[in-house]
Amino acid sequence: PEVRRLVNEALMKYFEMTRDSLLAGIELAEKALSLSPDNARAKRTLSILISMGVAFGALSREQGQIEHALALAEDAVRAVPDDEIARCILSFALESAGRIDEAIAECRHAISLNPSYPSGHGDISMLFALRGQLSEAMREANEAIRLGTHDVIDFWRHHGLVVALFAAGDDRRALEVARKVVRTKPGFVRGALYWAAAASATGNNEEASRAIHHCLSQLPHLNLGNVCPGFLPRYMKDHHHSRLLEMLSRAGLPSS
Numbered sequence: 001p002e003v004r005r006l007v008n009e010a011l012m013k014y015f016e017m018t019r020d021s022l023l024a025g026i027e028l029a030e031k032a033l034s035l036s037p038d039n040a041r042a043k044r045t046l047s048i049l050i051s052m053g054v055a056f057g058a059l060s061r062e063q064g065q066i067e068h069a070l071a072l073a074e075d076a077v078r079a080v081p082d083d084e085i086a087r088c089i090l091s092f093a094l095e096s097a098g099r100i101d102e103a104i105a106e107c108r109h110a111i112s113l114n115p116s117y118p119s120g121h122g123d124i125s126m127l128f129a130l131r132g133q134l135s136e137a138m139r140e141a142n143e144a145i146r147l148g149t150h151d152v153i154d155f156w157r158h159h160g161l162v163v164a165l166f167a168a169g170d171d172r173r174a175l176e177v178a179r180k181v182v183r184t185k186p187g188f189v190r191g192a193l194y195w196a197a198a199a200s201a202t203g204n205n206e207e208a209s210r211a212i213h214h215c216l217s218q219l220p221h222l223n224l225g226n227v228c229p230g231f232l233p234r235y236m237k238d239h240h241h242s243r244l245l246e247m248l249s250r251a252g253l254p255s256s
Helices: 002-016 020-036 042-054 063-079 084-096 100-113 119-132 134-147 154-167 173-185 189-201 205-218 240-250
Strands: none
Touching: 002 020, 002 042, 002 063, 020 042, 042 063, 042 084, 063 084, 084 100, 084 119, 084 154, 119 134, 119 154, 134 154, 154 173, 154 189, 154 240, 173 189, 189 205, 189 240, 205 240
16 A cells, blocks of 8 residues: 555655656656565556656666666566556567667557557657657647547647648648647646747747746756757657757757
């Protein structure tokens, strides 16, 4: 019961989704795992907290962190192979490690286990967008948004749509959705960087500058040298990647 309580508390911290809450959740999940080292639910919970901690900038993107999250997620999937949540958590850890094709395979598996699980569709949409399969990305993002109630991770599904829309050059729509993401989750700097890029791409220079200030006020170390790859996952197609960096530069992200 103590382990279950700790894991449930860790998940509540996860769903608060701030840099502080993610760090607090990691501590709780680590405590649960120290009491019950083989607990699959504790492992998958700690894995997603680490991956999301890196995505939010609460943890630095160190190889050791990412490998730890990956090992925990692999253990959880081995323990319960038909758990679609564990599959998505493994997919996210693989994405953090830059292993996009394997991440897509895990998402497909999750969707086959439970076609109405919104996170399966939301996560694969982001991966398709990074891989440049933009129509598939938009279809899956819209499906995730349709299936997902307006829950606490709705912003993440909308962010997947932004990543696809920006790559597709649909900058006006990308800007509209990115604004919504930042309104919902101001501490999600990945979302705010796309807000800046889309504002830049649509010629809204004052808004783009405001967006970059919003990012730097939270993560002052960000610059063009470490933002992507590093903080943001990299588009696999070079022209999508270089356009993102160009728009962030135009918005005022410092070069170093």
